Amino acid sequence: xxxxxxxxxxxxxxxxxxxxxxxxxxxxxxxxxxxxxxxxxxxxxxxxxxxxxxxxxxxxxxxxxxxxxxxxxxxxxxxxxxxxxxxxxxxxxxxxxxxxxxxxxxxxxxxxx
Numbered sequence: 001x002x003x004x005x006x007x008x009x010x011x012x013x014x015x016x017x018x019x020x021x022x023x024x025x026x027x028x029x030x031x032x033x034x035x036x037x038x039x040x041x042x043x044x045x046x047x048x049x050x051x052x053x054x055x056x057x058x059x060x061x062x063x064x065x066x067x068x069x070x071x072x073x074x075x076x077x078x079x080x081x082x083x084x085x086x087x088x089x090x091x092x093x094x095x096x097x098x099x100x101x102x103x104x105x106x107x108x109x110x111x112x113x
Contacts, residue, residue, distance in 0.1 A: 002030065006037045018042040062087065 002017075009015070017039050019025040025043065034041055066087045072080065093106045100108040 002033055006033065006039075009037070014038040014040065016040045016042050062091075065091075 005017075014037070017034065019042070021043055024030060025041075031041075066083070075083070091105070093104055096102050096104055097108075101111075103111065
């Protein structure tokens with residue numbers, strides 16, 4: 001996965017890679033690939049559950065709203081990527097959240113400048 005992500009980067013792109021504290025993210029091979037690509041590691045503090053809570057909640061919603069209750073048997077990888085992209089755009093631009101004052105995440109960010 002990391003190699004695929006690195007190969008898709010344009011010259012000068014050096015994103016931050018956030019992970020949990022799993023052993024594979026601390027493996028010397030992973031670390032050398034990250035360093036070689038000029039990527040910055042971001043990792044939650046040990047025992048700091050709120051760091052991951054938002055992501056875990058989002059992925060749970062994504063699975064419930066988009067993934068489960070649908071057969072993906074005859075869907076190609078490219079079709080799945082297109083479907084996921086549509087979902088992410090809908091989630092960010094149209095789906096309202098009561099915790100954001102009944103606004104979408106995009107509308108909320110715009111409202112706070």
